[in-house]
Amino acid sequence: xxxxxxxxxxxxxxxxxxxxxxxxxxxxxxxxxxxxxxxxxxxxxxxxxxxxxxxxxxxxxxxxxxxxxxxxxxxxxxxxxxxxxxxxxxxxxxxxxxxxxxxxxxxxxxxxxxxxxxxxx
Numbered sequence: 001x002x003x004x005x006x007x008x009x010x011x012x013x014x015x016x017x018x019x020x021x022x023x024x025x026x027x028x029x030x031x032x033x034x035x036x037x038x039x040x041x042x043x044x045x046x047x048x049x050x051x052x053x054x055x056x057x058x059x060x061x062x063x064x065x066x067x068x069x070x071x072x073x074x075x076x077x078x079x080x081x082x083x084x085x086x087x088x089x090x091x092x093x094x095x096x097x098x099x100x101x102x103x104x105x106x107x108x109x110x111x112x113x114x115x116x117x118x119x120x121x
Contacts, residue, residue, distance in 0.1 A: 051098060055091035062087020 066083015070076050 051095045054094040054098060058091035058094055059084065059087040062090060 062083040062085070063080060064083070066080040066086075069079035069083065073079065
């Protein structure tokens with residue numbers, strides 16, 4: 001068959017269309033059942049700046065305390081070096097702890113994405 005402009009109309013089998021519709025309905029139902037993670041109120045840039053500020057603050061506080069120990073005790077380079085080391089350790093722990101909270105800030109792990117898991121397993 002042709003349309004009024006002389007082009008051939010594609011022949012479609014109604015059973016093929018029904019089967020495709022069923023498959024699309026199954027996919028849409030599966031998507032709706034997967035829990036969507038809550039939208040983070042901050043952008044990814046804000047999250048990165050939060051981590052950087054937590055890390056920097058810990059290092060600066062550790063360096064300041066080490067410098068204070070140097071001034072009080074007179075062990076000039078060692079207090080600052082120890083404070084820097086402890087600040088670095090505290091900064092890494094802060095960033096890891098903040099990253100474990102997840103992007104939604106609930107403190108719970110985000111649900112796995114079940115859309116891409118293999119159905120045969």
